[in-house]
Amino acid sequence: MNAVAVVGLDCVFPAAHGIEAYWELLMRGGDAIGPLPAGRGGEGFDDTVRGGFVADADVFDNDFFTIAPREAAAMDPQQRLLLQCAWRALEDSGRSPRALAGSDTGVFVGVMGSEWAQLHMGDLARITPQLGAGSSTGMTANRISYHLDLKGPSLAVDTACSSSLVAVHLAVNALLSGECSTALAAGVNLVLTPALGMVYQQMGLKAPDGRCKPFSADADGIGRSDGAGVVVLRRLQDALADGQRVYAVIRGTAVNQDGRSNGVTAPSRWSQQAVVAAAHRRAGVGADQVRFLEAHGTGTALGDIIECAALGEVYAGPRDTPCALGSVKGNIGHTEGAAGIAGLIKTALALHHRIVPASPFAARENPRLRLAERGLALLKAPLRLPPGEVLAGVSSFGMGGTNAHAVLASAPRPPHAATRAAHAAGVFTLSADTPEALRRNLAAQAEALARRPRGDAAPVCWTSNQTKTGLPYRAAFTARDTAQLADALRTAADDEQTRARVSDRALRPAAVAFLYPGQGCQQPGMTAALYRESAAYRRHLDDADDALRPHTGASVRDLILTEDPAVNRARWATPALFAVAHALTQTLADLGVVPDAVLGHGTGEYAAAVAAGVLSLPDAARLTAAHAAAAEQLPGGALLAVRGGEEEIADVLAAHPGLLLAAVDGPHDTVVSGTADVLEHAAKQLAARGLHTRRLPGPHPCPAPAAPAAAAGPVTAGPARIAWASARLGRMLGEEIVDAAYWAQPAKAPVRFADALSALVAETAPTCLVELGPTGHLLRLAQRAGLPAGIRLLHPAPGPAATATDLAEAVAGLYLSGVEPRWEALYEPAHRRTERLAPYVFSRARRFPQTAPAHTPAHTPAHTPAQASGQIPAQAPGPAAGPAVPDAAGPSDAPAARPHPSHGPGETAAGRHDAALCAVIDAVVEVGAYPREQVDAAARIYEDLGFDSVMIMQLKDRIEQRLPQAAGITMQQLLPALRSVGTLAVLVRELTGTGVTV
Structure with missing residues (x-):
C-alpha cells in the first residue's frame, strides 16, 4: 500500500487559531486581511500596511518546553509558533507527544528564510549563542526534534513559496522508504520586516490593498501573511492498524524545477504541467478522477494565467463535471513558506468533511483564464462531495522555480460498527505542566465536550488516555457519557483539590500493595454485575472456577452469580473469596497493574500467595478447597x-x-x-x-482450621517474587520457603494483620493500597491504623453491585498515584477509536515581542527591581551577554511559581544568609532571565530551568564574577553538582569556604 495517511493537524493562520477556527473561516468565506497588529511595527512599517497577520504571535509558553526566558526571547518566533503547533498536531493524531520520545519520528519544515535573523544578526555587538541558535532557519525543525526527543530525520526546507509542500513530499518519501514511521511536515511564516513586501512592490507583484484575489478579474498582486501549519503523517497501513483517525490519504507527490526559463523568478507553465502529471503517475490515478484542486493561486495576473494554462493541459480531458478550483490565499493571504501546508490542510479538511469551501472572488472570474474550456470552475458556493473515494490535488510553486504537487484522496471508510450496547465506563485523563495549566485545560475540555451531542464517553476517554498523558500534573475522571464527563471536568476546573492531583516533584515512584480479605467478608452476588460488564473479569473468574471445581464438586462462579446465600457457609466462603480475589488480581494485571507487595488476612493468604508467586493457581485451589472442607467438619x-x-x-x-x-x-x-x-x-x-x-x-x-496436607496434596514450595507480608506471622517474609508445612499447621495463634501491615508499609512505602474483595473491610482497618499521609486507598469491586465503573475508578486512582495503566485492556475494541479532543491550551502569560533583544552586563548587582520583575533593561554588552525577557503578564495570568521556601532567595531558616546560595541564584536568574521568585534551592538545573551546555558555561562565569574565590572551580567538579540550585550552592560553599551568616 503505497499511500500515506494524514492523521493529525494543527495550524495558526490569520483570524484562525486552530483547526476548527480555520475550517469555520473557510466555510463562511472569511476574509482575514487587516492592519498590522499592535507591537509588530518596526522600521519601514507604517500605518498603511495591510495583510494577513496572526494576533499574539509574540505569546509563548516557554516554561512548558523548559526554555529559559532569555533563550525564548532570542528565538525566532517562527520556532516558538511551530513548537506549540507540533505538540497540538501530535495530540490530534491520537498519540501523546511524550510517548514518541526516542522514536524515529521525522520533522520536515518548510520555511522561507528568517526575517528574525535579518533584524538581529547584523548587529555584531549583540550576538549571543542563544541568538545564533534562535536565528537559524534549520532550528525551526531541530527545535521540535530536540524538545520532543524525536530521533528521525530533522530538516528545514527553503524553496521559497513551495517550501512546505516540498517538506510534505520529503516526509512522504521518508515514510515510504522506511526512514521513519511517523513524520511531522510543517510550514511557517511570520512577517517581521517590510523587506520582502518592498521586493514584491518593485517587481510589480504587490497588491495595493494587501489582499490576494486568485483567479479574479480584480487580481492585482500578492498580499503577505503569517501562518503556521503542521500535519502528522503515517503510512496508511500503520495508521489503520493503530486505529488512528485518517483525515485524508496522500496518494502521490512530485517535485521538479523550472530550470532555465524566462527569468529565475518567473514561473514556467511547462514545468508546472509536468509536476502535476508526475504526481498523478506516482498516485496511479488519472487527472479525470480529480474532483477539486487547491491551486497555488497567488492572485498575480501573470501567475494565475500560467497556472491555469498548465492545469488545463492536465485536466481538460473528457469530464462529467468541471474540476473545482480554489486557493486559500483568497481568505488568508499568501503565507509564503507556509502556503503549501495551508493548502494541504484545507484540502485534507475538505475531504474529511466531504465538502469543498467556495472559492473567494469567484463572482468576478477572470475571463482571460478560459477556465470552462480547460475543465476548471471556481466555486460560487460550497461543493458537497459524492459518496465513495474522492480525489483532490494541491499545488505550490516557488519563486525560484521549485514546484510541488500532491494528489490526495478521501480516507477509506471504517468497517461498519456493530450495534453498541449501553455506554461503557471509561477513564478520562488529562495532564499539564502546572496546576494552573491543568485548570485551564480542564475548562477547555469541558467546554469542548459540552458542545458535542451527548454520547458514549468511552471513545473520548480512550483518546484522552492516548493523547493527554505524560505531564506532571494529572487528573482522571470516570464517566459513561459525555455530558456526565463535561460536568465533572467543569466542576474540577473550579475545585483546587480535584485539580492539582499529582506533581512530578512530589510523586515518588508508584508502589502498589494488594490486600486480600479472608472469611467473613464474603457477600452473596459479589462482583456479579462486574462479571456481566467486564470480559476480562469474566475470563479470569471462569479460570478460577475451573481450578476450584474438581476440589469443591460444584461451581463457585454459579454460586456467586445467582446470589446464593450458601456463599456464607464455611464450605463455600473461602473458595468464593479466593475466586473473586484471584480474578480481580488478573484483571488488574491485564491493565498493567501488578502489585509490589501483598498481604492476606486469614484465608486471604491463599490468593495473596498466588499473586506473590509462592503458590500456583492449581495448588492454591486445592489448599483453599481443603481448608473449606475441613472447616465444614468443625x-x-x-x-x-x-x-x-x-x-x-x-x-x-x-x-x-x-x-x-x-x-x-x-x-x-x-x-x-x-x-x-x-x-x-x-x-x-x-x-x-x-x-x-x-x-x-x-x-x-x-477453632479455625488449617488445610490438611494429605487432603491438599503436594504443594510446590518457593520464595515470594515480590514483597509478602504474612498476617499469620505478623511480619514480612524474606527468602523463606513457604512450603506445605506453612499451610498445614493449625492456625492457633491470632491473625496479626496490624503488625503485618505496619511491616509492609515500613518496608515498601506503598503509594496505593488496593483491597481485592467485596466489603472494603481491610481498607477501613488500614485507615484506622494511622497510615503515613499520601497513601491512596482503592477498592475496585465494592459490594454486590460493583460494576466496570468501580473498576475504572480504581484504575483512575492508580493513574493519579503514578501508575501507567495498560489502557487498552479497559475498553472493548469498538471503543478504541480516536475522537477529536480540544487541543492543549498553552499559557499566554509571557510575551516575547519581535524587537531587538537587549543585553545584560557581565555582572549585574543582585536583587535589582528590574530582575525581580522579569524585565531586564538594555545595558552595555558584556561577555556572553544575552537577550532579555521583554514582557511578562500581570499576576492574574502569570505562570504559577514553583514551590519555594517562605524565606527569600539566599536565606535559610532562623534568618541566616547563605552567600553561596544567593550567588548561585543571582547567576541563574541573570543567565536565564528568570523571574526571581521562580528560582529557589529546589529548582533543578536541567529539568526545571532548561539549562544547556552553553548556559552552564555562562553560569560558571557569573558565579566566578560574584565570588572571585570560585575561579578555580573546574567543569569536572561542577557537572556532578548540577542536580539543582541547592546542590550547586553546596559545592560552591565547600570549594570557596563561603559560610552561612546570621
Whole structure:
C-alpha cells in the first residue's frame, strides 16, 4: 500500500487559531486581511500596511518546553509558533507527544528564510549563542526534534513559496522508504520586516490593498501573511492498524524545477504541467478522477494565467463535471513558506468533511483564464462531495522555480460498527505542566465536550488516555457519557483539590500493595454485575472456577452469580473469596497493574500467595478447597469484631475460656471467636464498658482450621517474587520457603494483620493500597491504623453491585498515584477509536515581542527591581551577554511559581544568609532571565530551568564574577553538582569556604 495517511493537524493562520477556527473561516468565506497588529511595527512599517497577520504571535509558553526566558526571547518566533503547533498536531493524531520520545519520528519544515535573523544578526555587538541558535532557519525543525526527543530525520526546507509542500513530499518519501514511521511536515511564516513586501512592490507583484484575489478579474498582486501549519503523517497501513483517525490519504507527490526559463523568478507553465502529471503517475490515478484542486493561486495576473494554462493541459480531458478550483490565499493571504501546508490542510479538511469551501472572488472570474474550456470552475458556493473515494490535488510553486504537487484522496471508510450496547465506563485523563495549566485545560475540555451531542464517553476517554498523558500534573475522571464527563471536568476546573492531583516533584515512584480479605467478608452476588460488564473479569473468574471445581464438586462462579446465600457457609466462603480475589488480581494485571507487595488476612493468604508467586493457581485451589472442607467438619462458631485493642479485651478473654482471640487488626480493632452463646455474653460485657462490637456474617469453625496436607496434596514450595507480608506471622517474609508445612499447621495463634501491615508499609512505602474483595473491610482497618499521609486507598469491586465503573475508578486512582495503566485492556475494541479532543491550551502569560533583544552586563548587582520583575533593561554588552525577557503578564495570568521556601532567595531558616546560595541564584536568574521568585534551592538545573551546555558555561562565569574565590572551580567538579540550585550552592560553599551568616 503505497499511500500515506494524514492523521493529525494543527495550524495558526490569520483570524484562525486552530483547526476548527480555520475550517469555520473557510466555510463562511472569511476574509482575514487587516492592519498590522499592535507591537509588530518596526522600521519601514507604517500605518498603511495591510495583510494577513496572526494576533499574539509574540505569546509563548516557554516554561512548558523548559526554555529559559532569555533563550525564548532570542528565538525566532517562527520556532516558538511551530513548537506549540507540533505538540497540538501530535495530540490530534491520537498519540501523546511524550510517548514518541526516542522514536524515529521525522520533522520536515518548510520555511522561507528568517526575517528574525535579518533584524538581529547584523548587529555584531549583540550576538549571543542563544541568538545564533534562535536565528537559524534549520532550528525551526531541530527545535521540535530536540524538545520532543524525536530521533528521525530533522530538516528545514527553503524553496521559497513551495517550501512546505516540498517538506510534505520529503516526509512522504521518508515514510515510504522506511526512514521513519511517523513524520511531522510543517510550514511557517511570520512577517517581521517590510523587506520582502518592498521586493514584491518593485517587481510589480504587490497588491495595493494587501489582499490576494486568485483567479479574479480584480487580481492585482500578492498580499503577505503569517501562518503556521503542521500535519502528522503515517503510512496508511500503520495508521489503520493503530486505529488512528485518517483525515485524508496522500496518494502521490512530485517535485521538479523550472530550470532555465524566462527569468529565475518567473514561473514556467511547462514545468508546472509536468509536476502535476508526475504526481498523478506516482498516485496511479488519472487527472479525470480529480474532483477539486487547491491551486497555488497567488492572485498575480501573470501567475494565475500560467497556472491555469498548465492545469488545463492536465485536466481538460473528457469530464462529467468541471474540476473545482480554489486557493486559500483568497481568505488568508499568501503565507509564503507556509502556503503549501495551508493548502494541504484545507484540502485534507475538505475531504474529511466531504465538502469543498467556495472559492473567494469567484463572482468576478477572470475571463482571460478560459477556465470552462480547460475543465476548471471556481466555486460560487460550497461543493458537497459524492459518496465513495474522492480525489483532490494541491499545488505550490516557488519563486525560484521549485514546484510541488500532491494528489490526495478521501480516507477509506471504517468497517461498519456493530450495534453498541449501553455506554461503557471509561477513564478520562488529562495532564499539564502546572496546576494552573491543568485548570485551564480542564475548562477547555469541558467546554469542548459540552458542545458535542451527548454520547458514549468511552471513545473520548480512550483518546484522552492516548493523547493527554505524560505531564506532571494529572487528573482522571470516570464517566459513561459525555455530558456526565463535561460536568465533572467543569466542576474540577473550579475545585483546587480535584485539580492539582499529582506533581512530578512530589510523586515518588508508584508502589502498589494488594490486600486480600479472608472469611467473613464474603457477600452473596459479589462482583456479579462486574462479571456481566467486564470480559476480562469474566475470563479470569471462569479460570478460577475451573481450578476450584474438581476440589469443591460444584461451581463457585454459579454460586456467586445467582446470589446464593450458601456463599456464607464455611464450605463455600473461602473458595468464593479466593475466586473473586484471584480474578480481580488478573484483571488488574491485564491493565498493567501488578502489585509490589501483598498481604492476606486469614484465608486471604491463599490468593495473596498466588499473586506473590509462592503458590500456583492449581495448588492454591486445592489448599483453599481443603481448608473449606475441613472447616465444614468443625463445630460451628462465630466471629465478633470489637472496636478495642488487645489489652482492652484481655480480661474478657480470660473470663471466657471458650472465647479466643482470632485477629489483631489494629490498635483498636480486634476479632474474637467462639460459640454464639459465648460471643453474646462477651458482647454485653464489652458494650457495658463502651466498646462497640459487630457480628461478622456466616458461621465460622471453632477453632479455625488449617488445610490438611494429605487432603491438599503436594504443594510446590518457593520464595515470594515480590514483597509478602504474612498476617499469620505478623511480619514480612524474606527468602523463606513457604512450603506445605506453612499451610498445614493449625492456625492457633491470632491473625496479626496490624503488625503485618505496619511491616509492609515500613518496608515498601506503598503509594496505593488496593483491597481485592467485596466489603472494603481491610481498607477501613488500614485507615484506622494511622497510615503515613499520601497513601491512596482503592477498592475496585465494592459490594454486590460493583460494576466496570468501580473498576475504572480504581484504575483512575492508580493513574493519579503514578501508575501507567495498560489502557487498552479497559475498553472493548469498538471503543478504541480516536475522537477529536480540544487541543492543549498553552499559557499566554509571557510575551516575547519581535524587537531587538537587549543585553545584560557581565555582572549585574543582585536583587535589582528590574530582575525581580522579569524585565531586564538594555545595558552595555558584556561577555556572553544575552537577550532579555521583554514582557511578562500581570499576576492574574502569570505562570504559577514553583514551590519555594517562605524565606527569600539566599536565606535559610532562623534568618541566616547563605552567600553561596544567593550567588548561585543571582547567576541563574541573570543567565536565564528568570523571574526571581521562580528560582529557589529546589529548582533543578536541567529539568526545571532548561539549562544547556552553553548556559552552564555562562553560569560558571557569573558565579566566578560574584565570588572571585570560585575561579578555580573546574567543569569536572561542577557537572556532578548540577542536580539543582541547592546542590550547586553546596559545592560552591565547600570549594570557596563561603559560610552561612546570621
